[in-house]
Amino acid sequence: MALIGRAAASSALRRWSCAAERLVQHSQRRLATVAVGISGGVDSAVAALLLKRQGHEVIGLHMRSWDVKDESVPEGEMSCVEKERHDAERLCRHLGIGFHEVDFVREYWSLVFEPFLQSYRHGTTPNPDVACNRYIKFDLFHQHALSLGAQHVATGHYARLRRDERTGRMQLLKAVDESKDQSYFLSCVQQQALPQVIFPLGGLPKVEVRRLAREAELHVASKKDSVGICFVGKRRFGRFIAEYLECTSGPFVCVETGMTVGTHRGHPLYTPGAKARIGGLAEQEDRKKWYVVAKSAQENTVYVCLGADHRALKTSALLTDTPSWVAGDAPDALRLANESVLRCQARVRYQQPLNACEVRLSEDRLDVAFEQPIDYVAEQQVLAMYDGEVCLGGATISQRLENVMPLEGVQIHG
Numbered sequence: 001m002a003l004i005g006r007a008a009a010s011s012a013l014r015r016w017s018c019a020a021e022r023l024v025q026h027s028q029r030r031l032a033t034v035a036v037g038i039s040g041g042v043d044s045a046v047a048a049l050l051l052k053r054q055g056h057e058v059i060g061l062h063m064r065s066w067d068v069k070d071e072s073v074p075e076g077e078m079s080c081v082e083k084e085r086h087d088a089e090r091l092c093r094h095l096g097i098g099f100h101e102v103d104f105v106r107e108y109w110s111l112v113f114e115p116f117l118q119s120y121r122h123g124t125t126p127n128p129d130v131a132c133n134r135y136i137k138f139d140l141f142h143q144h145a146l147s148l149g150a151q152h153v154a155t156g157h158y159a160r161l162r163r164d165e166r167t168g169r170m171q172l173l174k175a176v177d178e179s180k181d182q183s184y185f186l187s188c189v190q191q192q193a194l195p196q197v198i199f200p201l202g203g204l205p206k207v208e209v210r211r212l213a214r215e216a217e218l219h220v221a222s223k224k225d226s227v228g229i230c231f232v233g234k235r236r237f238g239r240f241i242a243e244y245l246e247c248t249s250g251p252f253v254c255v256e257t258g259m260t261v262g263t264h265r266g267h268p269l270y271t272p273g274a275k276a277r278i279g280g281l282a283e284q285e286d287r288k289k290w291y292v293v294a295k296s297a298q299e300n301t302v303y304v305c306l307g308a309d310h311r312a313l314k315t316s317a318l319l320t321d322t323p324s325w326v327a328g329d330a331p332d333a334l335r336l337a338n339e340s341v342l343r344c345q346a347r348v349r350y351q352q353p354l355n356a357c358e359v360r361l362s363e364d365r366l367d368v369a370f371e372q373p374i375d376y377v378a379e380q381q382v383l384a385m386y387d388g389e390v391c392l393g394g395a396t397i398s399q400r401l402e403n404v405m406p407l408e409g410v411q412i413h414g
């Protein structure tokens with residue numbers, strides 16, 4: 001009897017001490033208040049759900065970065081901006097977390113959208129998502145989230161963070177689900193924001209994120225992933241850009257022959273590497289096969305070639321503007337040795353396979369040589385550099401070098 005009593009008492013004690021331990025861990029974790037960027041989509045909602053389950057005090061922060069006035073919405077329909085806000089608020093209510101809003105419409109316009117338009121005017125192809133992450137989400141938005149009393153700021157980005165044992169700085173890593181990896185868009189984010197950042201989805205496959213959303217009965221569980229540039233919403237890009245930039249028709253010129261092979265509807269509507277869809281040609285087959293090589297804004301000319309494998313679409317070397325290193329400084333290979341060369345991998349587009357390259361610093365710019373020529377390099381897009389799974393940083397491409405242009409003297413820079 002006494003034995004049974006002692007066993008029961010000690011098991012009760014064990015249960016109690018486990019419960020107490022859980023309570024202590026729980027209350028310690030509760031000390032962290034995490035502001036989650038709630039977009040109205042499934043990823044950030046699941047990020048908030050997971051943080052809440054871990055015991056954090058979670059608040060939802062929705063940002064308005066685009067004015068309803070700048071969306072043409074059919075009568076009686078809700079604009080994209082309003083729909084996202086509505087979904088974000090409903091999600092916070094469902095998750096039982098506070099809902100906060102912040103307006104960065106003006107800042108987004110001047111730091112992201114104006115430079116985006118300017119770049120298009122000059123005949124180049126910018127990346128507004130990289131600029132948005134650097135100047136808005138991981139700077140102004142981040143600071144605002146901290147000013148609300150949060151110690152951490154989380155987003156639904158697919159990427160991971162790790163502290164570098166040697167330097168003590170934060171490293172940006174690719175997501176485990178490579179098909180969703182967003183480190184490319186984060187490659188120009190600055191080190192100072194990263195110690196407070198959490199990416200709860202970096203280790204999860206997207207299918208698991210959707211499953212968690214369904215299990216938690218989030219109304220956005222089956223909502224489509226956002227594709228393309230966020231402010232364009234569901235509109236066709238051509239129609240959208242034509243509202244802001246003058247698009248006048250001009251010639252499509254074949255880089256091989258120098259001959260005009262069709263008429264384009266305005267150079268801003270075309271991106272190097274994309275199909276040109278030249279109309280007016282008799283052969284349907286040919287129409288399918290023209291690709292944009294380059295553009296000249298000055299001459300309002302779009303240069304094209306026949307076939308996706310044409311050597312005019314390949315680039316083996318390029319120059320960039322001043323790079324942005326996630327660690328804050330350039331990697332040791334570029335800083336410490338004379339004649340220093342960084343051997344790494346790089347991509348020039350979201351989800352492009354990584355390409356081996358050599359990077360040299362020339363003044364404060366990068367001179368990049370690829371082991372094999374790569375496809376579809378567009379000026380003003382971002383080059384993101386990697387050492388295995390670590391994203392080292394990014395830089396805006398200022399010039400394609402050694403791209404094969406069979407037609408001597410074709411001037412492609414606007």
Ligand SMILES: Nc1ncnc2c1ncn2[C@@H]1O[C@H](COP(=O)(O)OP(=O)(O)OP(=O)(O)O)[C@@H](O)[C@H]1O
Pocket residue numbers: 036037038039040041042043044045061062063064065137154155156157225226230
């Ligand atoms: N309007 C917004 N307000 C607050 N945070 C935002 C907003 N838009 C995006 N974010 C944050 O940035 C992350 C990445 O944004 P992105 O536009 O790539 O959306 P996404 O991958 O489709 O994610 P989601 O499914 O959450 O919309 C989001 O998961 C979210 O945390």
